[in-house]
Amino acid sequence: MSNPDGQSTDVSELSPEQRLEPPNTRLLNAGIVTINDMETLRECxxxxxxxxxxxxxxxxxxxxxxxIRTEDD
Structure with missing residues (x-):
């Protein structure tokens, strides 16, 4: 993922605000799909x-x- 400066951003470093307040709905869906742990999900x-x-x-x-729970089983 790229930020406005053209630098890549590690998706695990996105804040809940960045995940849930993107400029379009496709990025919102991507922000949710790329949550890989319960801690990040709880923060969101x-x-x-x-x-x-x-x-x-x-x-x-x-x-x-x-x-995530299913994947952990």
């Missing part, structure tokens, strides 16, 4: 609850949590 849920409280986004995060 907390961010969403404290800010936008968008039900569709919270549902996507819940779905991703289920996927």
């Amino acid at each position: 849920v907390a961010y969403e609850n404290a800010n936008q409280q968008r039900i569709p986004i919270l549902r996507r995060l819940k779905g991703r949590a289920n996927e």
